[in-house]
Amino acid sequence: xxxxxxxxxxxxxxxxxxxxxxxxxxxRLKALKRSGEARDEKLWRGLVELGxxxxxxxxxxxxxxxxxxxTLALMEACGPSLLLEPVFASAVLATALLSELAGEPSVxxxxxxxxxxxxxxxLAHFEPESRFELEAVQARAHEDAGGWxxxxxxxxxxxxxxxxxxxxxxxxxxxxLGLFLVPRSAAGVKxxxxxxxxxxSAADVVLSGVQVxxxxxxxAHEHASRALEAAISQALAALGAEAVAIMQSLxxxxxxxxxxxxxxxxPIGRFQALQHRVADMLIQLEQARSMSVLATMSCxxxxxxxxxxxxxxxxxxxxxxxxxxxxxxxxxxxxxxxTDELEVSHWFKRLTAIDLWLGDSDTHLKRYIKxxxxxxxxx
Amino acid sequence: xNLEFTPKEQAFRAEVREFLRSxxxxxxxxxxxxxxxxxxxxxxxxxxxxxxxxxxxMSWPKSVGGVEWNAIxxxxxxxxxxxxxxxxxxxxxxxxxxxxxxxxxxxxxxQRFLPDISxxxxxxxxxxxxxxSGSDLASLRTRAVLEGNEYIVNGQKTWNTLGQFADWxxxxxxxxxxxxxxxxxxxxxxxxxxxxxxxxxxxxxxxGHEVNEIWFENVRVPVENRIGEENxxxxxxxxxxxxxxxxxxxxxxxxxELERLKHIAREQxxxxxxxxxxxxxFAARIARVELDLRALEITNxxxxxxxxxxxxxxxxxxxxxxxxxxxxxxxxxxxxxxAGPWALPFxxxxxxxxxxxxxxxxxxxxxxxxxxxxxxxxxxxxxIFGGTNEIQKNIVAQMxxx
Numbered sequence: 001x002x003x004x005x006x007x008x009x010x011x012x013x014x015x016x017x018x019x020x021x022x023x024x025x026x027x028r029l030k031a032l033k034r035s036g037e038a039r040d041e042k043l044w045r046g047l048v049e050l051g052x053x054x055x056x057x058x059x060x061x062x063x064x065x066x067x068x069x070x071t072l073a074l075m076e077a078c079g080p081s082l083l084l085e086p087v088f089a090s091a092v093l094a095t096a097l098l099s100e101l102a103g104e105p106s107v108x109x110x111x112x113x114x115x116x117x118x119x120x121x122x123l124a125h126f127e128p129e130s131r132f133e134l135e136a137v138q139a140r141a142h143e144d145a146g147g148w149x150x151x152x153x154x155x156x157x158x159x160x161x162x163x164x165x166x167x168x169x170x171x172x173x174x175x176x177l178g179l180f181l182v183p184r185s186a187a188g189v190k191x192x193x194x195x196x197x198x199x200x201s202a203a204d205v206v207l208s209g210v211q212v213x214x215x216x217x218x219x220a221h222e223h224a225s226r227a228l229e230a231a232i233s234q235a236l237a238a239l240g241a242e243a244v245a246i247m248q249s250l251x252x253x254x255x256x257x258x259x260x261x262x263x264x265x266x267p268i269g270r271f272q273a274l275q276h277r278v279a280d281m282l283i284q285l286e287q288a289r290s291m292s293v294l295a296t297m298s299c300x301x302x303x304x305x306x307x308x309x310x311x312x313x314x315x316x317x318x319x320x321x322x323x324x325x326x327x328x329x330x331x332x333x334x335x336x337x338x339t340d341e342l343e344v345s346h347w348f349k350r351l352t353a354i355d356l357w358l359g360d361s362d363t364h365l366k367r368y369i370k371x372x373x374x375x376x377x378x379x
Numbered sequence: 380x381n382l383e384f385t386p387k388e389q390a391f392r393a394e395v396r397e398f399l400r401s402x403x404x405x406x407x408x409x410x411x412x413x414x415x416x417x418x419x420x421x422x423x424x425x426x427x428x429x430x431x432x433x434x435x436x437m438s439w440p441k442s443v444g445g446v447e448w449n450a451i452x453x454x455x456x457x458x459x460x461x462x463x464x465x466x467x468x469x470x471x472x473x474x475x476x477x478x479x480x481x482x483x484x485x486x487x488x489x490q491r492f493l494p495d496i497s498x499x500x501x502x503x504x505x506x507x508x509x510x511x512s513g514s515d516l517a518s519l520r521t522r523a524v525l526e527g528n529e530y531i532v533n534g535q536k537t538w539n540t541l542g543q544f545a546d547w548x549x550x551x552x553x554x555x556x557x558x559x560x561x562x563x564x565x566x567x568x569x570x571x572x573x574x575x576x577x578x579x580x581x582x583x584x585x586x587g588h589e590v591n592e593i594w595f596e597n598v599r600v601p602v603e604n605r606i607g608e609e610n611x612x613x614x615x616x617x618x619x620x621x622x623x624x625x626x627x628x629x630x631x632x633x634x635x636e637l638e639r640l641k642h643i644a645r646e647q648x649x650x651x652x653x654x655x656x657x658x659x660x661f662a663a664r665i666a667r668v669e670l671d672l673r674a675l676e677i678t679n680x681x682x683x684x685x686x687x688x689x690x691x692x693x694x695x696x697x698x699x700x701x702x703x704x705x706x707x708x709x710x711x712x713x714x715x716x717x718a719g720p721w722a723l724p725f726x727x728x729x730x731x732x733x734x735x736x737x738x739x740x741x742x743x744x745x746x747x748x749x750x751x752x753x754x755x756x757x758x759x760x761x762x763i764f765g766g767t768n769e770i771q772k773n774i775v776a777q778m779x780x781x
Contacts, residue, residue: 001383001388001451001684003684004380006380069380072380255779259781269776269781270781272773275772275781278776278779278781279697279772279775280772282694282698282779283698283775286698287674288674289681290674290676291670291673293380293677293681294674317670317671317674365666365670368670369659369662372662372665372666372669373657373662377641377642
């Protein structure tokens with residue numbers, strides 16, 4: 001039993017965290033958000049140079065072939081900086097999905113381009129009505145002129161505006177799920193872009209009569225659904241790790257604030273009501289951290305039910321902890337917690353987004369309950 | 380990062396399992412699994428069987444006859460013991476006074492006391508709290524005055540657990556009234572047969588006799604029964620509090636009781652005659668505490684693994700105590716609520732060994748329902764003893780620099 005990162009993993013995390021602290025200080029994030037620009041391209045180039053997009057790409061496709069623990073290290077390093085680059089969308093989620101399908105020529109080509117930073121991909125799977133339910137896909141793909149014609153609408157597609165390739169899911173004639181590599185610039189693809197509460201750019205992607213060649217379809221038969229489920233598993237673990245790192249930052253900042261802010265002639269951290277609140281925040285963080293470890297170590301478990309249960313449990317518990325820690329960090333900062341000036345409100349908003357993304361804590365608690373009810377009695 | 384136990388730890392677990400399978404008396408196991416009360420003889424027998432296996436002083440160093448189990452091994456032992464229905468080991472001897480003896484006692488004191496603790500021949504209890512000194516323990520007033528080679532002890536201790544069974548008590552007493560409170564306390568070992576000691580039971584809300592008041596009237600204690608130096612007792616007591624972290628979360632017991640809760644929730648019928656575990660709201664409550672327990676299990680193992688690396692005191696012991704107590708309290712509350720109306724008829728005697736449902740007397744009461752209320756009431760203690768959860772939060776805040 002070992003809960004530590006390996007030397008290599010620790011170095012990866014420290015290098016990235018150091019780079020982000022230097023190149024993307026909080027003032028830069030604030031300026032970027034206020035300017036309305038979606039991103040900092042120079043920062044992305046720096047991350048590419050550090051090899052971030054190559055981390056999860058399999059070795060055969062020109063990447064580093066890292067797995068869930070390195071993903072945890074990556075997300076813990078990036079979390080507190082709140083960067084707006086497509087690290088999660090492209091380097092984690094899209095890459096994890098494509099890695100599940102590695103071996104297919106068009107997939108391997110794209111993976112190599114992602115690894116080198118030449119291209120960016122994002123998953124266009126969830127839809128206006130799906131509420132992040134994995135199976136709820138209404139977009140359709142019709143076989144047409146030796147290729148495919150895709151119709152449908154995708155929502156909350158992360159960083160679609162900077163992506164070169166959209167990985168689009170659509171129902172086939174036999175109602176199974178197909179995955180298609182669609183250039184963002186393809187005719188019939190329309191983006192309705194918006195910002196999420198945490199400043200990340202996203203879009204609705206409207207697909208009207210989008211024609212792609214036969215080779216654009218990846219993951220034949222059941223393979224597409226399985227790959228999607230595996231990729232979402234890794235994404236759940238990754239978001240958990242990010243949330244844990246942000247909660248830690250919020251608690252550190254809150255303690256520092258309570259030590260310096262003076263009222264009634266003393267630091268407000270002397271007041272027991274506030275001390276106990278911080279203790280409660282720390283307890284929730286430590287429990288969330290444990291579930292992040294469990295999610296990371298489970299997301300490739302061959303036992304489907306156990307994996308699903310661990311991940312649903314982690315998303316539920318981390319979501320609850322995120323709400324509590326985020327809300328209380330704002331509360332304990334008083335009026336300052338309400339401002340745009342401090343990192344606290346920005347971290348709070350990111351935690352709020354993470355909880356909603358891929359389904360909130362109640363959604364996952366319900367999944368967990370269902371799996372618990374199905375288990376065989378032991379006594 | 381790796382969540383697997385090592386092959387050596389797995390082999391150790393198998394060894395523990397085999398010991399429990401072959402040596403745990405069925406009569407004791409049945410009581411534990413049914414949530415019944417154990418007798419003094421049950422506890423003593425179990426400690427003796429542990430001793431005969433060579434495991435009497437499991438965490439002690441080998442130099443004083445222990446087996447030097449590390450934190451993970453102790454955790455595995457606790458988990459397996461709980462699962463198998465072994466009694467909890469009474470902590471006052473092996474886990475509390477023994478580490479103090481080993482760290483601060485003289486060789487003569489160690490030779491005199493440790494063997495009987497290991498074999499179960501001597502039952503120890505704790506004399507800390509007083510009527511005016513609970514959370515503020517350092518304000519304690521039980522007085523010990525040195526006269527020649529003896530201390531004369533006068534005062535009153537309270538919330539003493541199972542002292543009615545005890546041969547010995549370790550006490551914090553005031554030996555200096557002039558310095559600041561923490562600096563005037565000594566650590567004495569007192570023979571419970573000493574003239575002048577009176578033990579009186581405190582009636583508790585569940586009807587059980589678990590705690591006592593103990594009165595000391597001119598009790599004479601030989602000076603060689605003092606641990607370490609006079610007026611340094613607070614240091615030894617703090618060492619003791621910080622020492623035992625392995626069992627503090629109670630993960631093993633909570634896992635066993637969670638399975639019992641699910642069993643009851645499958646047996647009891649909710650709305651529409653469907654098993655209670657299919658009720659959306661009740662199932663959510665079970666799932667929520669199960670999740671907390673899964674997380675705590677890993678939190679506990681994280682803390683124990685880190686202890687091999689760094690021993691600096693942090694907020695971890697308090698976190699484990701707070702969360703562990705909340706979880707077991709929640710499970711016992713849910714068992715009581717799952718039994719529902721069957722938890723209402725109060726039968727204290729159902730806690731005793733051999734009690735069985737008699738339809739002529741008890742109607743259709745399921746057997747498991749007869750004890751759930753007593754247990755629920757009794758376990759309210761978990762967030763109060765060993766430093767209330769509020770005191771634990773003070774400690775956490777202090778450790779964080781607030």
